[in-house]
Amino acid sequence: MFEKEKKQMIEAALKMKEYHLISLTGGNVSMRVAEDKYLVTPSGMYYETMKPEDIVLINGRCEVLEGKRKPSSDASALVYIFEHKKEVGAIVHTHQPYATAIGLNNDKLPACLVTIIDANHADVPVAPWTPSQDVGMGKLCVEYATDANAVIMKNHGVIAFGADLEEALFGVVYLEEAAKTYVLARIMGEVEELPPEEIAKERSGWVNYGQ
Numbered sequence: 001m002f003e004k005e006k007k008q009m010i011e012a013a014l015k016m017k018e019y020h021l022i023s024l025t026g027g028n029v030s031m032r033v034a035e036d037k038y039l040v041t042p043s044g045m046y047y048e049t050m051k052p053e054d055i056v057l058i059n060g061r062c063e064v065l066e067g068k069r070k071p072s073s074d075a076s077a078l079v080y081i082f083e084h085k086k087e088v089g090a091i092v093h094t095h096q097p098y099a100t101a102i103g104l105n106n107d108k109l110p111a112c113l114v115t116i117i118d119a120n121h122a123d124v125p126v127a128p129w130t131p132s133q134d135v136g137m138g139k140l141c142v143e144y145a146t147d148a149n150a151v152i153m154k155n156h157g158v159i160a161f162g163a164d165l166e167e168a169l170f171g172v173v174y175l176e177e178a179a180k181t182y183v184l185a186r187i188m189g190e191v192e193e194l195p196p197e198e199i200a201k202e203r204s205g206w207v208n209y210g211q
């Protein structure tokens, strides 16, 4: 079941690797595929050798409905996000270095670049420390996300979500590009924030982008 979606998830994970957002078996990809049914990448597997049948179908109680693998250790947090944000169709989780570095000594990545406004929609908040593999990670994401489609988890990494997998993937790739630029700028000095009305103007223009 859901062969096409499973292939898309593996492709997304490989893209996350290509953009240096994860290493080895880190991070995960998940998708809502039906009422109370979610696809999650398996725990601790290399994405390069992952096959569609390795992706696990679970329900809202994290019970495995299809697949022989153990689901991602973050499955309970991911399901919590899906259940509390009904507009979310896909979630990606990374350990991307620049955005994660910002989370270690800042409370947000301000929407000071068009890529952040367009791909993440707002300031990207930093949620406080919580142990990994715990539902608390999902709770903090829901609480902190506000208008943004991504949350930097302090001492950990990034969780981004979207209506579909492409939106979630754009969320982490552009976030990392922006985070790198922001870190470089901060090394040179202070960074001025954009006024909210300019952020709103840029955001409304984004609807015309693409095919």
Ligand SMILES: [Zn+2]
Residues within 6 Å of the ligand: 027, 093, 094, 095, 132, 156, 157
């Ligand atoms: Zn992680």
